[in-house]
Amino acid sequence: MCGAWGRRAARLAAVVLLAVVGLLTVPTSAQAHAVLLFASPAIEGAVPTAPKEVALVFDEPVRPSGAKALRVSGPGGGAVSLGAVVRSEGGKQLTAPVRESMGPGVYTVSWQAVAEDGDVMSGAYRFAVGSATAGLASGGTGGQEVSGATATAVLRWTLYAAFALALGSLAGERIAARQRAREGAAVPRSWALPGAVAGLVAALGLAVLIAGGGSLVRGMTSPSVSDLLSGRPGILAVTEAAAWLAALVALRLGWRRTAVGVLGVGAVAEGLRAHPAAESAVWGPVLITVHLVAAAVWIGALVHVLRVGRAWRWSPPARAALRGYARVALALVVTVLVTGSLSGLLMVSPLELLDTGFGRLLAVKLALVAGVCALALWARLRLSRTAPHLTARVEASALVAVLGATALLGVTQPPRDKNAALPFAPPPSGNAITVGGRADQIGIAATASTGQVVLRLTAPDTDLENDDEPAQAYKAALTLTTPAGRSRPLAVRGCGEGCFYAPVTWHKGLNLLTVRTEAEGWGGGRDTLRVMWPVRPDAELVERVVKAMRAVDGFTLHEQVASDTARAAVAPTSLKVTGEQFVDSEPYAKGQAPLSSRSTDADGNTVLALGYPGERLALELTLDAQDRVVRETLVAPNHIIRRTFTYPEPEDAGDGHDHDHAAESGGQ
Structure with missing residues (x-):
């Protein structure tokens, strides 16, 4: 007997050690x-x-x-x-x-x-x-x-314990039923029915918290049914409460198998609202559901078998029942190990686990789980020499404590990786402006607003309207140079394909934002964008520019178009156009722009910056005293256009002869 138990204990010890490693990556509701x-x-x-x-x-x-x-x-x-x-x-x-x-x-x-x-x-x-x-x-x-953290923790602990009492007691009953006790020794009354009552109360309480906006009192006195039923969390809470009610009725009628089935529905509801479900809509719920059921049977069956052993005064049938449980427990520990490890891999790589605050938070739970595994091994080793009165009871109590720790973790905010990619670009904060540039063949559009900048990059093969196109891999680094000449790198986070976010403190005056970027297959480079701060929107100036340009009968436009800044610049093309023709080809033809900002350059000229974030367009217009454009830079996803404008001199100027006057030149 002792040798057999020694071999079983050794196998169990090996499994327990693996379980400890696996439980490191067990995701919790936190x-x-x-x-x-x-x-x-x-x-x-x-x-x-x-x-x-x-x-x-x-x-x-x-x-x-x-x-x-x-x-x-x-x-x-x-x-x-x-x-x-x-x-x-x-x-x-x-x-x-x-x-x-x-x-x-x-x-x-x-x-x-x-x-x-x-x-x-x-x-x-x-x-x-x-x-x-x-x-x-x-x-x-x-x-x-x-909201209602204490109530939530208590209800979650009650819910987890209820699963253990209900499912585990039913499993423990079947294990004990295989042994025949001596005459007059009765089997203890099952705790499955009280467990179902506790589960129903806990599930209803969690639903009431949602209906009451985190308050049990408000949820009971003035519940919001629409809040409860309008979203996935509330519907799952109601479904779980209904499952517990059905289990309670089934147990009351003696329908054990039916009770197991509806409790399985409740476990599935728990799996669907656990965090791994957000990572994998199929495997996340499956792994968490199996994990919850295995852990519940592990705890609840142990409690029931211990109660049977005490009632039978640890006679040979009682010890046989405990040995039968030990064999089942071995499979349960393996199941907990596998499902915990796989669900953990959905969340974080094991190699990076201890490098993050979230991993260190799980390590707290590890200490508790390791203690429970040590108690379990000690209890099995002592079974060959004495009845497991104290050690097994301590093990069961410690498992209940682990449930409590899990419930507390469920209401503790876990730390997040500050450098993790964002789900999408944050909205602009306050007044914003989009500025643009180009690095090699990569288009750059940066939207600056209070406390942040959002960078969007576009490689030539990117189709902005084709969602089926494979994702393009980009890299970006940002450096800010303040008007005082001090430079510092910015912490950059991804926010989607070709999208990067960085917090930044803008300084009054001209801020230079240096962008270093590359795209797989398209090289890369650097460009420096000009961000004049603060942003001063001026919708009226946009309208005046359009009106002034349309009033021009004709002028000479010098235009240079480039799609690759790494190659030699193409000579400008000169065109004779009217103001109407030019304005009709511009994105601001209707006198409107989503973003605008007026500033003054070092020469005292008015500069109007226009941004079209949706199209990733940025324009910088330098104006003369008549609100006409004398220099324009337009940056689009796949090209950059630089223009200068030569307007005819008024007929009454100079010697009376018409000749062209270059209102502004340079900038090429």
Whole structure:
């Protein structure tokens, strides 16, 4: 007997060691929290004029939570009127229009949203309007938390324990039923029914939290049915509650197999709202569901078998039941190992696990799991010498503690990699302008706004309208040179194909943004973009330029078109055109531009920068005293055009003879 148990213990020890390694990568519900990445107006930032909308960008899909989804309060604490909150970008962006004027001052944005795992996330941040708003911290991230975190942790722990009691007790019953106890020794009453009651209460509680915007009291007194049923988290919560109710009825009627089936539905609902489901719509839920069921049976069956052993005074049938459980437990540990490892690989590479804050957070759980595995091995070794009164009970208690730790992790915000790629480009914060350039054959368009710059690159073979085209690989590095001549590199993060984001503090005056980039198969290079700060929109000036140009009967246009800056410049082409002909070929022909900014160059000339972010177009127009264009640079995805303009001198000028006058030259 002792030798057999020694061999089993050795095999179990090997499996336990592998399980410890596998559990390192077991994803917990903490991963499913949505994190607020960006906001417009910027978090702890300032905008010169009142914003027309408030937009929040998250790293995962969310749904607005009731009346508290998005609120703005002014300097005096009064509420700012907002329109309906709209989801976009696959649910990762929430936007609400501002319905009233916002004067200078500091404003507070409060938000509340339901994450994919059903937790209600909330937070707040500040932004400023106008120039008299100094003092806000630059680059702040805003705070956020799980609304009703304590209630959520308790309900999650109860839910996990209920799965263990219900599923595990049913499994334990079958194991014990294979042994015949001595006459008069009764089998302890199953805890499956109380477990189903606890599961129903926990599932209903989690649904009530969603309906109450993170508050159990509000969820019970004034629940929002629309919040509960309008999104995936609420529907899954209702489905799980219905599964627990069905299991309770089935157990009450003695339908054990039916109860197992509906509890499986509840486990699937848990798998669907776990974070790996966002990484893989098929394998994520499958792995988490199997993982949850295996862990629940591991814990619950152990508890039931221990109760049977105590009731049978650890007679030979009781020990036989425990040995039968040990054989099942071996398969369960292997299952937990495999599903945990694979689901972990969906989230992070094992080689990078300890290099991230998220990996170190999981290491905390590792210590608890390692302790449970050591207790399990100790209990099995002692079984050959004495009844496992203390060690096995401590093991079961420790497993329950692990469930509690998992529940606490579920309401703890995990750290995110600050250099990880973004799901999409954040919206501009405040006034913005797009400037452009070209590096070799790669088109560059950079949209600068308060606290940030978004860079978009385009290689010649990129079809902006063809979503089926294979992704083009790009690299980019940015360096900012301030008007004072100080240079520093910017931290760059990807935000899609050919898209890069970097936080930046713009300085008043001319900022030089040096872009170093390359694209696979198209070489690369560098270009320096000019960003005049602050942005001063001037829609009226755009209209005046169009009007002034249309009034010109004819002029000479010197045009140079290039698609490869690494090659020798092509000589300019001279064309005789009318103002009407020229303006009709320009993107600002209707006197409008999505982005505009007026500035003055070193020679005192008015410079008008126009940006068309959607088309990745950027123009810089140098104007004369009559608002006519004397020099123009137009940067498009696949070419750059430089133009100078020669206008005829007025007839009454000079000696009365007509001759061309170069209003501006150079720049070629």
